[in-house]
Each structure stands twice: as C-alpha cells, then as structure tokens.
Amino acid sequence: xxxxxxxxxxxxxxxxxxxxxxxxxxxxxxxxxxxxxxxxxxxxxxxxxxxxxxxxxxxxxxxxxxxxxxxxxxxxxxxxxxxxxxxxxxxxxxxxxxxxxxxxxxxxxxxxxxxxxxxxxxxxxxxxxxxxxxxxxxxxxxxxxxxxx
Amino acid sequence: xxxxxxxxxxxxxxxxxxxxxxxxxxxxxxxxxxxxxxxxxxxxxxxxxxxxxxxxxxxxxxxxxxxxxxxxxxxxxxxxxxxxxxxxxxxxxxxxxxxxxxxxxxxxxxxxxxxxxxxxxxxxxxxxxxxxxxxxxxxxxxxxxxxxxxxxxxxxxxxxxxxxxxxxxxxxxxxxxxxxxxxxxxxxxxxxxxxxxxxxxxxxxxxx
Numbered sequence: 348x349x350x351x352x353x354x355x356x357x358x359x360x361x362x363x364x365x366x367x368x369x370x371x372x373x374x375x376x377x378x379x380x381x382x383x384x385x386x387x388x389x390x391x392x393x394x395x396x397x398x399x400x401x402x403x404x405x406x407x408x409x410x411x412x413x414x415x416x417x418x419x420x421x422x423x424x425x426x427x428x429x430x431x432x433x434x435x436x437x438x439x440x441x442x443x444x445x446x447x448x449x450x451x452x453x454x455x456x457x458x459x460x461x462x463x464x465x466x467x468x469x470x471x472x473x474x475x476x477x478x479x480x481x482x483x484x485x486x487x488x489x490x491x492x493x494x495x496x
Numbered sequence: 497x498x499x500x501x502x503x504x505x506x507x508x509x510x511x512x513x514x515x516x517x518x519x520x521x522x523x524x525x526x527x528x529x530x531x532x533x534x535x536x537x538x539x540x541x542x543x544x545x546x547x548x549x550x551x552x553x554x555x556x557x558x559x560x561x562x563x564x565x566x567x568x569x570x571x572x573x574x575x576x577x578x579x580x581x582x583x584x585x586x587x588x589x590x591x592x593x594x595x596x597x598x599x600x601x602x603x604x605x606x607x608x609x610x611x612x613x614x615x616x617x618x619x620x621x622x623x624x625x626x627x628x629x630x631x632x633x634x635x636x637x638x639x640x641x642x643x644x645x646x647x648x649x650x651x652x653x654x655x656x657x658x659x660x661x662x663x664x665x666x667x668x669x670x671x672x673x674x675x676x677x678x679x680x681x682x683x684x685x686x687x688x689x690x691x692x693x694x695x696x697x698x699x700x701x702x703x704x
Contacts, residue, residue: 417675418682420645442659458677464637464654465617468679471645485615486646 369454371432382454383407387434387447390456390474393482394467397490398436398443408433411451422470431457443490461488555631555698556596558667562690567594567601571634574606575671575688578636583684585642586611589620591635594669595627604630614643622662631698633662637672643680651676653693663694 371379384405392399411430416423430451437444445466448457456474460466466488469477561567574590581588588611593604604627609620618638640647651672662668673682674689 416677417686418679420679420681422645423679442656444655458648460648460650460677461617462655463617463619464650466648467646468648468677469646470679485613488617491617491619 371451371454380407383432383434383449387436390447390459391436391445394459395461395488398445398461400438403436404439406435553697553700557697558692561632564601570603571671575636579639582639582641587618587638589618589636589638591620591622593630594632595629596631597629632667634669640678640680640682641684645680647680648677652691658693666695666698668694
C-alpha cells in the first residue's frame, strides 16, 4: 500500500509544472525574475521545442503590462485589467525567439508567441491543465528556417 | 574659470555625447518601428501628396506609396481576398510587388503562400526579382477565424518580417488586423489596418 502511495505521489510530482499559484507582486524582484525566466523556458520547451536551447538569452520587459482585448468572448474578457510580465527568450545563433506572457496575480502563463508571431494562449485551457493532459505534437510550434513573415 | 570647473564641463559633454550616440546605435540595431494606419486614417490620407524628397533616389517613400489610391485599393482588395479565403477554410497569406515608373504605380502578380493547417503558421515567400521598377513589397497576414481558440497571434509585422531580406532593401507593407493579439475563432469582421516596416525607400546601390 505504501509503495502504491509513493508511486502515485511520484507521478503527480512528475506531471506538475513549475507554474505554481503565487502572487508575483509580493515577491522580491530577484526571486521573481528567476521564477519568470525559469517558467518562460519551461513553456517554450513544452510548446515550441524547436525554439528551446539551454543558453537562450532572456530579458524581461521593464514594465508590467495591463491586459486588454476587443474580443468579446468571456474567457478572454475575464482577463481584462489583469497585469502581466513579458519574458523574451532569444537564440543568439539564429532568428528564433519567443515571448511568454505571465500573469502577475498568480504566476501562471497567459500566452506564448514565437518569432513568426503565432503561438498559444491559456485563456480557454489553463497551462497547468494542458501540461497535465499532455501537449500533442500538432499543438506545438515548429521552426521553419525558410519561412518569411 | 577654474581648471576643475572646465574638467567638469568636458566630462558632462563627453557623457552626454556618448549617451546620444549609444541611443542612436541602439535604435538602428533594433529598427523595430512600425507605422500603422487604420482604415479610417487611410481614408483621410487618400489623395495626399506625400514627400517629394529623397535626393537622387528615384524610388518613392513609404508615405508616398501608402498615400496612393491605386496602391491602397489593390492592398485592400488582396486583404479582402485573404479574409474570404480563410472563411472558406483555406488560410494562406497573399502578396505582391509594387512597381513604380515615372509617377505611375503598377503591380506584380499576386502570389499566395501554402495553405496552413489549423495549428500551423501561415507564411509566404515571394519569388525573387531583379526588376528595377520594384519599389516595395506587400503581403497579408491571415485570420484565425477557423482555428482553435487557444491559437493566438500578435498583429503587425512579425520579428521574421523585420529581419527579412526585403525589409533590408525596400519599404514593406503588411495588411493585418488593427488590434491584437487575435485568437482562434475571432469575429470575422474585426477591422484591418496597414502597417509599414523596412527601408524608407528602396535602397539604391552604386551599380544600379
């Protein structure tokens, strides 16, 4: 029984992501920035593996942005007014880049955009839920070196 | 004036000059500024004269091109074609070269990119050209009308657009939605807008 419990616990730990519900506005800047960059890299790895490298150059947009959208769907409108950070990750050796939007109030990813601008949002399906259920191959972004805008 | 005061003035001048130079270099390196015109603004711009400047460069400037009613009408037609195509289930980008000769604009063939799947990035690569009449390049971005709602795209020129060969050679225009990011299943009647990026005029090399 004990081994079954330990196995379940281990499985839960494995599928959980780095994204934890935490208010980033109360975090010390250095700790917050470390969290943002680590989470952003995880999101890139999960949704755009072609864009992931260990030595990605990271930068955090200096001001916190406020979410707004003209899209009237409730899953989108419920986020209007929320504050978010933008983390940019760039490959120094190519034109691959990604930007990850992370909510300030709960520290969870809001969206990811890749160099060609296309990406995923987590308004209709939360990032944590998606990771738990598994990201399918056709839901990931792939890099095409020959693609123009 | 005391020697220490003079040193202070020189030090201030040196620091200020260095900061200005660094700022201008940084702007050149990034070159990410994009001018956006909404449809409403474009309406008021129709018939505008544009800037006749440009020295010995015979090519028109971005504003001269985007002020021309024939050019605008052509761009709008291809944007509408892009939306209609996406609504019919074929999501692809369209584009063409804009040519200029002695005050008259003409257009190259309209090309379409490969149709993109529901989760795929749509893109277009126009065939290369040596035509000296080409003064600018235009393409459209696609709608996400029939895509999964979790798909999302920033609007306007992408980083790849900014870094394209065309952008380093000539004015570039992209027609896209006015406000974004846009998401899959968006309202099809979202207003469009014209964005510009790339060179102010086609670059003229000494061997041209």
